[in-house]
Amino acid sequence: MASVSETHPANKPSPARWLVVAVPYLWLLLFFVAPFLIIFKISLSETAIAMPPYTPLFDGFGAIGDFVSELDFDNYLFLTDDPLYIEAYLSSLRIAVISTFLLLLIGYPxxxxxxxxxxxxxxxxxxxxxxxxxxxxxIRVYAWIGILKPDGLLTLLFQSVGLFGADDQVQIFRTDYAVFIGIVYSYLPFMVLPLYSALEKMDNTLLEAASDLGCPPWKAFWKITFPLSLPGVIAGSMICFIPITGEFVIPDLLGGADTLMIGKTLWTEFFGNRDWPLASAVAVILLIMLVVPIMIFQNQQKKVA
Amino acid sequence: MAKSLGPVKRKFSPWTDPSAVPFIRFENITKRFGDFTAVDNLTLDIYEREFFSLLGPSGCGKTTLMRMLAGFEEPTEGRILLQGKDISGVPPYRRPTNMMFQSYALFPHMTVEKNIAFGLEQDNLPKGEIATRVEEMLKLVKLEQFAKRKPNQLSGGQRQRVALARSLAKRPKVLLLDEPLGALDKKLREETQFELMDLQTKLGLTFLIVTHDQEEAMTVSDRIAVMDKGLIMQVATPAEIYEAPNSRYVADFIGDINILEGTVASTDSALGAPGTVRIDCDGIAVSVEQECQAVVGDKVAFAVRPEKVRIAPDQPAVTSVNAVYGEVWDIGYLGDFSVFLVKLADGRVVRAAQANVSRLVDRPITFGDMVWLTWPLDAGLVLTR
Amino acid sequence: MKSSRFDATVLTLGFAFLYIPIIILVIYSFNASKLVTVWGGFSLQWYRTMWSNQGLMDAAWITARVGVISATIGTVLGTLAALSLVRFTRFPGRMLFSGMIYAPLVMPEVITGLSMLLLFVAVGIDRGFWTVIIAHTTFTMCYVAIVVQSRLLTFDRSLEEAALDLGCPPVKTFFKITLPLIFPAVIAGWMLAFTLSLDDLVIASFTTGPGATTLPIKIYSQVRLGVTPEINAICTILIGLVTIGVIITSISTKQAEMRRIRDEHVAARGTT
Incomplete structure (x- = not known):
């Protein structure tokens, strides 16, 4: 009936009510937003040999004036100079797009x-x-190692049904194919659930009405079911696409040395080369790449809520 | 105002007593939600022990008005007085009003007993007294043997009674009922209406009810306020609302009515002096005996309820009554009544209702018959608004 | 019907794809042979090895504590966040706030982990047990917020109004009416947060320090060296725990559902 207004007594500002907002708000500002600002700052600083491996961030607030003059785009220049990084970004996007498409193909039915x-x-x-x-x-990624290894269960299966000779082995492990299998396997629930919730909500009488008006089932699917499930398609695709782009575990465990993904590159820069500023720059560019998909995802979520 | 309606006048009528002090007073209340004005500069008095209804279509502001009294909304402008005291800014949990919600809002995780005791526990009454009051309430709504049940183990009618008992347990000064019977089926609703009236008289409380069901409002209320778009159109007893609506809106909203637009041709009536008003409704001349302010040439509407229109195949003998001639175009059979839609020569349709005193097969008038519709001078109304 | 046979095939294949790898993993944890492809008979030896592996057991204990603590803090914060999102239609920075709730759900873990680590270094906190907890709390609270939010959206506000109307002040109303009624969602949120925390490798790797090696970090370092039945054993135990948890939850919701249906029958008959 009547819409609840701002003057609703339960919505009136009171100390207890402000606390409800303030506590999670401040937590997220401190531990989610502030780190992004720091990562941005560090990506613009030089590698120092000392621990921590970057020149200190807070050497007093007087340094803020110096900050702008100290801005150092070397890390970004380095990233654009080295084709390895550009290829890693492009390859991540390619793998994410293809995987998302495969997920839709398997998840939708x-x-x-x-x-x-x-x-x-x-x-x-x-x-x-x-x-x-x-x-x-x-664990789920690990399970696939045992299956896809050259001397693993898939080889064994093919050998025992006579498809392979005793010396033939499945050459999937440590290739991009293994990465695709791992991604599709791991992300399938994330694709199926939003699609299901969109499809399940759908009014069945719509299809009956279409059929009643002379529309054959396959056509009704493309004209009615699919367009109405688009919010689910977008939600599912974004929920999969965004984290896949930055995926580390799957390419690391299932992919080969030539499997380029930016999550892996970042990990190596950080843990292997201990180049924190460069790792930060890698992260910042990845984040910028994902801003648009993240915005799409958020809009979708807001519509649902 | 309307002429006295002798027989339907009640003994309980504090609103006719100029010295009576209103129990609740809405004073120039305006409520806006953003750009939308839900209640528009509204003033209304409700008296102690009155059973008062706010009636109107959804979105007319009736629920908002009630929620402002309960304290769930604050008026944008104006003030609300309860027993002469301004209650603005008093939170709902400190107001001496209790509300019965449309959805009943029974706490699903508490038993019937606990639900009823909830309000009493907030007042920190001693345990023994709470138990006595709960028992009393259960008895009042005849649910003693259901005390230990959870709300989802009750039927719709039983839930409604628990909600009622819970809102009455604190003995509020005013009980607010938001569409209290809306979720019940028709038969149970009619029964419950009478129970509500009984309860109200027995407990001597002031009841304010919000409803969109005109029959419900007519049955239970001492007075009804008909609302539209945040404004009060008329406040009157059920009989006055039905027999003497003050506007086209009220006439049309309550019950079934024929409305013919026209202009005043002659009048010897004025405020305080009933007389005969003649109206020319595009070729049909009608006369009404009424106390009426309209002067010659005023655009007015003539209204007459179908059950007051007599239908007959023959021309009336008496010339002093209003009469029109037309063809029976459609008949709506309602069981107890039949409504005849009679098309006049110019295409206008006038409805006449006739009680079905004999069985359907014997009906003398049928489709295509040419008939005369007649009604006496005091049957119709002039509507100036 | 043709389409139903198609549906059945799709579901069978889909679920086979989802479950066969896990089932194989479980089976081979009972393999007496150390080789993955050779079945050497049923044996529990890998469970014994696992049990006597002190490093693994320590990691499991740390993971469990991190999970319980971060899930609990995350549930409190997430519930507050959900209340803010649903009940406060306007406050300064609400857009930013809802953005901060949704973004961590999809943010690549490497970014969250790295940025969080840099924060801890910048403010000079020693990394270890508590930094992992802070990091886990931050991303799990967002999942809790989503779960609780969807419950609050269908919450009948008139229940709270009824309590206010009956003289119960707002804060008390929250604890007596709102919280008991949304509690199943809060519990579901906690369980989700706990599982996510148990599961996390990447964020924990960035934010952990000496002496706070969690189970996923331990498993990961061993997995990199190759498949061992010992890892299969610990994975099987984790899968078993989760499955038991999910089955218990689903049975209890099923029973609640049955109870509800029975109640409605009783109500319909309208008798004692």
């Missing part, structure tokens, strides 16, 4: 099948999709 399943069965199906998600990411 699954979500549709779940949404069309008998109502009694649906909660069980949803649980079956969620269950692997509760299992450790690392």
């Amino acid at each position: 699954m979500a549709l099948a779940m949404a069309r399943a008998p109502t009694m069965l649906r909660p069980t199906l949803v649980m079956l999709v969620i269950l692997p998600f509760w299992t450790s990411f690392l």
Whole structure:
């Protein structure tokens, strides 16, 4: 009935109510936003040999004036100079786009099948999709190593059915193919669930109406079902695409030496070469690349909420 | 105002007593939500022990008005007086009003007993007294054997009674009821209406009810305020609202009515002096006996309720009544009544209702018949607004 | 029907894809042979090895403590955040606030981890147990906020109004009415936060310090050296714990559902 207004007594500012907002707000400002500012600052500083491996950040607030003059784009210039980094970014994007597409291709039919399943069965199906998600990411990637290794179970399977000779081995492990398998496997629940929730909400009488008006089922799918599930498609794609672009564990464990992904590069710069400023610059550029997808994702979430 | 309606006048009528002090007073209340004005400079008095209804379509501001009294909204302008005291700024949990919610808002994690005791516990009453009061309330709504049940183990009607008991437990000065019977089916709703009236008289409380159901408002209320777009259109007893609506809006909103637009042709009526008003409704001349301010040439509407229109195949013998001639175009059979839609020569349609005193097969008038519609001078109304 | 056979096939293949790798992993944890491709008979020896591996056990204990503490703080903060998002339609910086809630859900872990580490270094906090907890709290609270938010969106505000109307002040109303009713969502949020914390490798790797090696970090360093049945064993135990947890939850929700249906039947009959 009546819309709840700002003067609703429960919405009136009181100390207790301000605390509700202030505590999580300050926490996120301090531990989520502030780190980004720092990463940005450090990406503009020079590598120092001393520990910590960058010139100190807070040498007094008097230094703020010097700050601008000290801005040092060397790290960024270095990134653009070395084709390795550019290739790593492009390769990350390529892998993320292809994986997202594969996820849609596999996830959509699954979500549709779940949404069309008998109502009694649906909660069980949803649980079956969620269950692997509760299992450790690392464990699930690890499980594939045993399967894809040259002397692993897939080779064994092919040999035992006579497809392979005794000396043939599956040459997937440590290639991009293994990375795709690992990504699709790990992210499938993230794709299926938003798609399912969009499809499940859909009014079934719409398809009956389309059919009643003479539209054959396959056409009804493209004209009715698919357009109405687009919010789910966008949500699912963004939820997968963004983290895949920065993925580290999967390319590291399943990919080969030539599998270029920026998450891996960042990790190596940081833990291997201990070049913190460069790692920060890598992160900043990755973040800039992902700003648009993240905005799309947020808008989608706000519409849902 | 409207002429006295002798037989329907009630004994309880503090609003006719100029010395009576209103129990609740809404004084120039305006409430805006952003650009939307929900309540527009509204003034209204409600008296102690009155059963008062706010009636109107959804979005007319009736719920907002009630929520302002409960304290869930603050007026943008104006003030609300309860027993002469301004209650602006008093939070809902310190107001001596209690509300029965449309959704009942029963706490699902508490038993019936706990729900009813909730308000009493907030006042820190001694345990023994709370128990006595809860028992009393359960008895009042006849739910003694359901005390230990959770709300989801109750039927809709039982939930409604728990909600009622919970809101009455604190013995509020005013009980606010937001569409209290909206979720019940028709039969149960009618029963409950009478129970509510009974309860109100027995407890001697002031009830303010919000509803969009005109029958409900007519049945239970001492007075009704008909609202539209944040304004009060008329405040009057149910009989006055029905028999003497003050405007086209109220006439049309309550019950079924024929409205013909026209101009005043002659009048010997004035304020305080009832007389005969003749109106020319585009070729149809009608006469009304009424106390009316309109002067010759004024654009007015003539209104008459279908059940006051007599339908007959023959021309009326008496010339002093209003009469129109037309063809039966459609018949709506409602069981107890039939409504005849009669199309006049110029295409206008006038409705007449007739009680079905004999069985359908014997009906003398049917589709296509040419008929006369007649009504006496005091049946119709002149509407100036 | 044709489409239902298609659906059944899709679901069978999809679930096979999701579950077969996990099942294989579990089976091979009971393999007596050290070689992955050779089945040497049933054995529990890898569980014994695992149990006597002090480093692994220490890591498990640290992970459990990090999980419980960060999930608990994250649940409190996430619930507050959800309340702010749903109940406060206007406050300064609300856009930024909702952005800060949604962004960590998709932010690549390497970025979150690195930025968090740089913060700790910048303000001079020694990295270790508590820095991992802060980092985990920060990203899990956002998941909790989303879970609790979706419950609050369907929450019937008139229940709170009824409590206010009956004389209960706002803060008390929150604890007597709102919190008990959204509690299942809060618990679900806690469980999600706990699992995410147990699971996390990347953020923990960045923010941890000496003496605070979590289980995923330990597993990762061993996995890099190759597949060992011992890792299979610990993975199996983790999978077992999670499965038991999920099954218990789903049975209890199923029972609650059954109870609700029974109650409604009782109500419909309207008798005692």
